[in-house]
Structure formats: structure tokens, C-alpha cells
Amino acid sequence: xxxxxxxxxxxxxxxxxxxxxxxxxxxxxxxxxxxxxxxxxxxxxxxxxxxxxxxxxxxxxxxxxxxxxxxxxxxxxxxxxxxxxxxxxxxxxxxxxxxxxxxxxxxxxxxxxxxxxxxxxxxxxxxxxxxxxxxxxxxxxxxxxxxxxxxxxxxxxxxxxxxxxxxxxxxxxxxxxxxxxxxxxxxxxxxxxxxxxxxxxxxxxxxxxxxxxxxxxxxxxxxxxxxxxxxxxxxxxxxxxxxxxxxxxxxxxxxxxxxxxxxxxxxxxxxxxxxxxxxxxxxxxxxxxxxxxxxxxxxxxxxxxxxxxxxxxxxxxxxxxxxxxxxxxxxxxxxxxxxxxxxxxxxxxxxxxxxxxxxxxxxxxxxxxxxxxxxxxxxxxxxxxxxxxxxxxxxxxxxxxxxxxxxxxxxxxxxxxxxxxxxxxxxxxxxxxxxxxxxxxxxxxxxxxxxxxxxxxxxxxxxxxxxxxxxxxxxxxxxxxxxxxxxxxxxxxxxxxxxxxxxxxxxxxxxxxxxxxxxxxxxxxxxxxxxxxxxxxxxxxxxxxxxxxxxxxxx
Numbered sequence: 001x002x003x004x005x006x007x008x009x010x011x012x013x014x015x016x017x018x019x020x021x022x023x024x025x026x027x028x029x030x031x032x033x034x035x036x037x038x039x040x041x042x043x044x045x046x047x048x049x050x051x052x053x054x055x056x057x058x059x060x061x062x063x064x065x066x067x068x069x070x071x072x073x074x075x076x077x078x079x080x081x082x083x084x085x086x087x088x089x090x091x092x093x094x095x096x097x098x099x100x101x102x103x104x105x106x107x108x109x110x111x112x113x114x115x116x117x118x119x120x121x122x123x124x125x126x127x128x129x130x131x132x133x134x135x136x137x138x139x140x141x142x143x144x145x146x147x148x149x150x151x152x153x154x155x156x157x158x159x160x161x162x163x164x165x166x167x168x169x170x171x172x173x174x175x176x177x178x179x180x181x182x183x184x185x186x187x188x189x190x191x192x193x194x195x196x197x198x199x200x201x202x203x204x205x206x207x208x209x210x211x212x213x214x215x216x217x218x219x220x221x222x223x224x225x226x227x228x229x230x231x232x233x234x235x236x237x238x239x240x241x242x243x244x245x246x247x248x249x250x251x252x253x254x255x256x257x258x259x260x261x262x263x264x265x266x267x268x269x270x271x272x273x274x275x276x277x278x279x280x281x282x283x284x285x286x287x288x289x290x291x292x293x294x295x296x297x298x299x300x301x302x303x304x305x306x307x308x309x310x311x312x313x314x315x316x317x318x319x320x321x322x323x324x325x326x327x328x329x330x331x332x333x334x335x336x337x338x339x340x341x342x343x344x345x346x347x348x349x350x351x352x353x354x355x356x357x358x359x360x361x362x363x364x365x366x367x368x369x370x371x372x373x374x375x376x377x378x379x380x381x382x383x384x385x386x387x388x389x390x391x392x393x394x395x396x397x398x399x400x401x402x403x404x405x406x407x408x409x410x411x412x413x414x415x416x417x418x419x420x421x422x423x424x425x426x427x428x429x430x431x432x433x434x435x436x437x438x439x440x441x442x443x444x445x446x447x448x449x450x451x452x453x454x455x456x457x458x459x460x461x462x463x464x465x466x467x468x469x470x471x472x473x474x475x476x477x478x479x480x481x482x483x484x485x486x487x488x489x490x491x492x493x494x495x496x497x498x499x500x501x502x503x504x505x506x507x508x509x510x511x512x513x514x515x516x517x518x519x520x521x522x523x524x525x526x527x528x529x530x531x532x533x534x535x536x537x538x539x540x541x542x543x544x545x546x547x548x549x550x551x552x553x554x555x
Contacts, residue, residue: 014040017207020214022080024503024523027125031527033173042180045076049083052076059416067420067469079161087158089128089517095286096511102293105401108508109480109489115521122521128153129276137266145440147283154277185226194499209498216472216505224409245405246510247468249397258447261389267301268383295398295429296512301391303384307342309350313386314358315365317351397430399510427462476505491526
């Protein structure tokens with residue numbers, strides 16, 4: 001049943017009740033279905049994704065410059081925030097799971113291999129091709145302090161609700177209820193068993209097992225509401241619930257200059273043998289991170305800043321002039337426009353000189369921009385090369401876990417209050433990672449970094465760009481003890497027999513990668529555990545037409 005009608009009272013007991021129909025919730029639902037389990041999927045939004053309901057977006061942010069408003073970054077509906085997702089797929093690194101002496105509160109209670117075995121299913125659900133993310137490039141072997149082997153994959157169908165809609169409609173085991181907001185969790189304190197969920201609609205569905213998969217902040221909101229009724233839960237008010245809120249640091253502080261302009265071919269988008277778009281990243285290997293006590297970071301090359309004519313690119317100079325028009329087009333982001341427009345007036349004569357020197361290059365650049373707009377696909381790779389080998393260097397860096405980064409409930413309300421900031425170590429690590437990359441490039445003769453600020457201003461510039469809220473990591477972290485974590489190694493809430501959490505909220509550290517791929521792999525792992533646990537108490541037959549990890553088809 002694709003969707004229960006509003007009149008349905010959901011009197012049956014489902015095997016599993018999942019809250020949230022984003023990438024994690026959909027993966028869980030379909031993997032449970034493949035094991036023959038009946039699933040109730042509750043989604044706060046309607047079938048077609050849109051901004052989250054006002055009552056869920058209503059939050060107080062201590063520093064709005066550090067955290068984006070929820071109505072801009074979270075969507076509800078079938079597929080959830082995948083409707084806004086950039087489609088970038090890359091797993092967490094092995095070092096992200098390790099205890100590092102220079103990263104307080106680091107270390108996962110499970111090894112990286114526990115998730116690696118589920119990467120194939122994550123790649124299938126996210127439709128990014130093979131689960132292969134390492135590709136050697138021998139020409140850069142002379143720079144051992146850096147690695148050029150990590151490959152990021154782009155999903156071909158990132159809007160998961162649209163992609164999986166027909167499969168969900170055909171399911172006989174998955175019931176979906178749209179417009180259902182969880183107000184309260186009903187807990188039997190004597191048995192540690194969740195008996196039902198109280199929904200805003202007045203319904204109280206029951207299930208043998210419940211999973212909250214509705215995004216980091218909404219999961220935390222529901223659990224904080226449960227703690228308000230049961231103050232001793234989750235280690236009490238000073239416990240880990242709502243703490244360690246993390247995201248990433250991302251931005252640009254330098255250009256990378258390649259001595260051989262042709263070597264950019266190793267770093268621009270390419271299609272693999274199956275036609276999936278990929279992009280190579282520059283990273284710092286684990287020994288380099290350990291030696292220099294650095295947080296995990298990744299770099300990639302982007303089009304040169306259009307406003308700076310020193311790139312020598314006719315295409316980039318030609319695109320500088322219509323930036324005002326591009327800002328009104330749907331498929332060019334505000335960040336893209338702001339970065340390429342620059343903060344000061346540009347040298348127009350130099351731009352015209354670039355254009356006159358290579359009019360064919362100019363035409364190809366304008367054609368690329370037009371194609372990206374007309375294709376109505378924001379994920380089409382857009383990259384402008386230039387004859388001088390100058391490119392913007394993007395970074396994406398880990399944020400250190402901090403207890404003071406905290407999510408709370410406002411007194412006598414369901415409104416969230418968010419304290420979120422960055423540490424000096426976060427910014428210092430980004431700058432030092434750039435310095436190591438610069439030294440490695442110079443020693444190997446491959447190139448160098450051209451910084452945009454004086455040395456004493458670089459950390460300040462990193463912090464000025466630091467803002468998140470998209471990734472919502474760590475507020476219900478995984479661990480072995482209720483004193484320092486909210487869920488155990490199976491993602492089961494400590495002290496509760498049948499309540500589980502899924503998504504980046506349980507990640508103990510944020511790593512250099514965006515969390516979507518790892519969150520979906522963790523969801524596949526959780527679904528396998530749920531099926532095993534429920535089978536041990538009641539045999540559940542696997543339906544012959546339910547193949548685990550079946551490749552999703554676009555609707």
C-alpha cells in the first residue's frame with residue numbers, strides 16, 4: 001500500500017515504523033521490505049517535497065551567520081532533503097573511525113569495515129555507479145604527503161523520492177502516511193519498550209520496532225521531548241543528547257597554480273566506464289594527518305574566479321560580465337555568483353584582452369553555461385579550464401566535536417534552540433592543511449598555491465566562511481555507554497529495547513566527506529540487524545520478488 005488514506009486508523013501492528021522518508025528512511029524501508037517485514041513509513045511533509053512544515057522549522061539560532069535557516073536547507077516529503085542534495089557520494093575514511101589523541105571525543109565504536117560491507121547497497125540506492133572510490137594517478141606519486149587517489153561520484157538520480165516512487169507504489173509491505181508529525185514517544189519505563197508514537201493527527205500507530213530517521217535536528221527534537229517527560233533518560237540534562245553538534249568547514253582561501261596546465265585533466269570531471277560522473281579529490285593521507293595533528297580535509301579544483309582576469313581565460317572573462325543575469329537563473333547558486341563576482345571592481349580591459357585573444361574559447365564557455373541552464377539539471381558538471389593552469393581550490397574539512405555545540409528545547413515549547421560555533425583548531429587545521437599541500441606541490445614541481453590573504457589573516461578568513469546546518473551530525477552519537485552516547489553499536493537507543501536511530505545524528509565525528517553516502521550505508525547495516533532481530537523472535541518469510549539492494553529505477 002503506497003499510502004494509507006487519512007481515514008485509516010492504522011489498527012494493525014507493523015513490524016517496523018520508520019519516521020522520515022528521506023534517503024535514510026527510504027533505504028531502511030526498502031531493505032526491511034526485502035526481508036519480508038511490514039513497514040509503516042511516517043513523513044511530516046506531503047508526497048511532493050517542499051519546505052519543512054513551519055512548526056518544524058521554528059528554531060532559535062545563537063549565531064545565524066554560522067547556521068542556515070531550516071526552511072532553506074531541509075525539505076519534507078517523499079525523498080526529503082534529497083530534493084536539494086548535490087548528489088556527491090564519497091564514504092568516510094578509515095581514520096574517521098579511529099581514536100585520535102589530538103581530536104577530543106573522537107573514535108567510533110565500530111570499525112570502518114563494518115560500513116564498507118554495505119557500501120555497495122549505498123551506491124545502488126544513491127545511484128552513483130560502482131562502490132569504488134580509489135583511482136590511482138601515477139603522475140602525482142612524487143608527492144607522498146598528499147593523495148590524489150580519492151574519487152567522488154555524482155548520483156545520476158539524486159532526487160530519491162522521484163527515483164523510488166514506482167517501487168514504493170508497487171510494494172505490498174510498505175504503508176506511507178504523509179503529513180504526520182511525531183509529537184511524543186510513548187515509553188513503558190518498566191520494560192524499556194516504546195509502545196507507540198503520538199502523532200499531531202491524533203493517531204497512535206504501533207509497531208514491534210521504531211526507527212527515527214527524520215534528520216539530525218528532528219531526531220533530537222523528538223528525543224528531547226521524551227527526555228522532558230522522563231528527565232533521567234540519556235544521562236539527564238548534562239548527558240550527551242543534543243551535544244557535539246557538528247558540520248563542516250568549506251570555502252576557498254587560495255588558487256592552485258599548475259606548472260603544466262595540461263595536468264588539470266586529472267582533476268576535472270570525467271565519466272567512468274558506466275557513464276557516471278566522477279571528480280578526483282586531493283586529500284591528506286592518514287600518516288600526514290597524524291604527524292601534523294590535522295583534522296581530515298579534502299580539496300578539489302574549481303573554475304578560476306571569473307572576476308580575476310589573471311586566469312587568462314576568455315571563457316571565464318566572458319562569463320564575468322553576465323553574472324547579474326546568471327544570478328536570476330535557477331541553476332546557478334548564490335555562492336557561485338558571489339564567488340565569481342568578487343568583492344571589488346575588476347579590470348575590464350584585461351577581461352576584454354582575454355576575450356579577444358581566444359574568441360573560440362569564449363564561445364565554448366558561454367555554450368557550457370547555456371547548456372547547464374537549458375538542461376534543467378543542477379548536477380551537470382560545470383568546469384572552465386584556462387591556459388595558465390590557475391584554478392580556485394575548494395576545501396571541505398572536518399569540524400572537531402565540542403560539547404558546547406548543543407541543541408536544546410526551549411522551556412515549555414517544542415521550539416529548538418541551537419548553539420553552534422567553530423573552534424580555533426578547526427580553522428588552524430584548514431590553514432595548515434593548505435600549507436602542507438603547497439609544500440608538497442612545490443617539492444614535486446607540480447605547482448603551488450596562490451593565497452588570497454596575508455598569512456596572519458587566513459584563519460580569520462576560514463572562520464568568516466564557516467557555516468553549516470546542512471549536515472546535522474553528532475547530536476545523538478554512537479558509543480558504548482549512556483554516559484557519553486545516545487545509541488549503541490547497533491544504533492539502538494541506550495536502555496530501550498525497540499527504539500533505533502538512523503542518520504548522521506549518530507556519527508561521533510564529521511570527517512572530510514559529506515555524510516549522505518555513509519548515512520545510507522549505515523541504514524542498510526541497521527536494516528540487516530533489524531531483520532535478524534525480528535526473525536529471532538518471529539520467523540518472517542522473505543518475499544521471492546523482494547531482492548535486497550535492487551537497483552532503483554527512475555519513476
